[in-house]
Amino acid sequence: MSRTPNPAFQSIPIMQEALDLTNISSPNPEDRRTLAQEVRDACINVGFFYVKNHGIPEDFISGALTMAERFFSLPSEDKMEIENRKSPNFMGYSPLLSGNNDPEGGGDLQEGFEFGWEELEQSSISDESKKEAGAMAGSNVWPTQVPGFREAVLQYYHAAVKLGKSLFPIFALALNQEEDFFSDKTQHSAALLKLLHYPPQTGPVDERVIGIGAHTDWECFTILWQQPGIEALQVLNSEKQWIKAPPIPGTLVINLGDQLARWTNDHFKSTVHRAINRSGVRRYSIPLFFGTDYNVPLEAIPSCVSETNPYKYEVITAGEYVKSRLQATYNHH
Numbered sequence: 661m662s663r664t665p666n667p668a669f670q671s672i673p674i675m676q677e678a679l680d681l682t683n684i685s686s687p688n689p690e691d692r693r694t695l696a697q698e699v700r701d702a703c704i705n706v707g708f709f710y711v712k713n714h715g716i717p718e719d720f721i722s723g724a725l726t727m728a729e730r731f732f733s734l735p736s737e738d739k740m741e742i743e744n745r746k747s748p749n750f751m752g753y754s755p756l757l758s759g760n761n762d763p764e765g766g767g768d769l770q771e772g773f774e775f776g777w778e779e780l781e782q783s784s785i786s787d788e789s790k791k792e793a794g795a796m797a798g799s800n801v802w803p804t805q806v807p808g809f810r811e812a813v814l815q816y817y818h819a820a821v822k823l824g825k826s827l828f829p830i831f832a833l834a835l836n837q838e839e840d841f842f843s844d845k846t847q848h849s850a851a852l853l854k855l856l857h858y859p860p861q862t863g864p865v866d867e868r869v870i871g872i873g874a875h876t877d878w879e880c881f882t883i884l885w886q887q888p889g890i891e892a893l894q895v896l897n898s899e900k901q902w903i904k905a906p907p908i909p910g911t912l913v914i915n916l917g918d919q920l921a922r923w924t925n926d927h928f929k930s931t932v933h934r935a936i937n938r939s940g941v942r943r944y945s946i947p948l949f950f951g952t953d954y955n956v957p958l959e960a961i962p963s964c965v966s967e968t969n970p971y972k973y974e975v976i977t978a979g980e981y982v983k984s985r986l987q988a989t990y991n992h993h
């Protein structure tokens with residue numbers, strides 16, 4: 661694919677008019693292709709876009725938010741029982757300042773709770789499917805102190821995973837590939853959900869310690885729900901300006917991560933972003949990081965490689981890549 665320089669973006673598409681996902685699984689291929697073209701433009705120019713009619717019911721969102729509020733209000737000792745550093749895959753609770761997404765930073769001023777794929781009905785998880793899902797799945801830890809927590813957050817998770825699964829064919833079309841290009845690579849839903857709580861940051865702010873420091877995401881794409889009414893997220897353009905990506909009611913933000921940048925040899929952008937909560941009140945957000953399966957090698961699609969745009973990345977499996985980034989982020993002390 662040819663590369664033409666693009667001007668620095670000044671706002672996030674499609675902020676005025678979020679991309680309408682009503683046709684995401686339309687039986688009419690033309691509808692899907694039209695959507696894919698819009699996605700393609702956003703992926704090449706910005707790496708971030710808003711979507712509406714995304715299919716996640718509002719009450720699943722409010723259910724997950726309520727549980728996040730209850731969980732993060734627990735005493736620290738309760739939360740530390742499931743600290744992520746006790747888990748081989750960093751599942752569970754990450755306290756304030758325990759993670760550091762920006763190597764130049766002094767820790768992220770957020771606390772989180774992370775988990776991966778799990779059926780709602782616990783009995784139906786077979787050991788075999790856990791094993792195949794690789795080291796990034798199948799070993800969640802749950803707080804025991806908040807009744808209904810697991811069910812409510814898994815309900816949101818499964819709705820968001822469904823949305824993510826229906827986005828993969830659109831990304832494939834946007835890359836001029838067959839719609840099922842990612843199907844064999846996403847059999848086990850390597851999707852990690854993180855509940856995030858950002859306490860307010862008032863007074864003078866040390867730029868090295870903000871809600872989440874400048875970083876890119878590590879998976880293919882992220883489906884991000886932001887709490888309405890509180891601005892925090894900012895996205896870096898090519899002129900090194902921070903562009904606001906405020907919450908817009910009824911929408912979600914989709915942003916690309918490093919795996920899609922690697923699949924496309926940077927044709928699609930994994931764009932640097934950060935969050936700072938200066939609102940004076942607590943802020944919650946819920947990213948779902950959607951990657952390919954653990955053992956899938958991240959190899960550039962041949963049409964994205966040319967003499968003028970040679971291979972940029974060493975091939976590594978999706979799971980090893982994410983795991984190495986988790987280690988770097990949580991072992992920074």
Ligand SMILES: O=C(O)CCC(=O)C(=O)O
Nearest residue numbers: 856872877893935945947
């Ligand atoms: O809280 C947000 O708005 C962004 C979170 C984020 O970028 C992340 O967790 O990777």
Ligand SMILES: [Fe+2]
Nearest residue numbers: 875876877933
């Ligand atoms: Fe992020």
